Amino acid sequence: MNTPNPLPEQSILVEYQKRQRRHWAICASVYFCVLICGKAEESPVEAVAAGVWMLACIPFILVNWRCPKCDAYLGRCFHRRFCPKCGVQLEV
Numbered sequence: 001m002n003t004p005n006p007l008p009e010q011s012i013l014v015e016y017q018k019r020q021r022r023h024w025a026i027c028a029s030v031y032f033c034v035l036i037c038g039k040a041e042e043s044p045v046e047a048v049a050a051g052v053w054m055l056a057c058i059p060f061i062l063v064n065w066r067c068p069k070c071d072a073y074l075g076r077c078f079h080r081r082f083c084p085k086c087g088v089q090l091e092v
């Protein structure tokens, strides 16, 4: 997944913000799925659907939450000022 990306610095910041919004949205959906799974005895069908959704989110997170410049995975945090691999600035 290491593809050279000639994005200029401003484009890297914009692309990072897009990826960060998607990351927040998908993590929020996973959070609600965890809540639904907590009530599995009351609504087992919804709990199974929530579990399937959470599993489907894993590859999306692994693909989305990457540095726009070097494609390195950005880890478990929600904010990265700099890429841990290439050091490009991601947040102002």
Ligand SMILES: [Zn+2]
Residues within 6 Å of the ligand: 067, 068, 069, 070, 071, 072, 083, 084, 085, 086, 087, 088
């Ligand atoms: Zn990077």
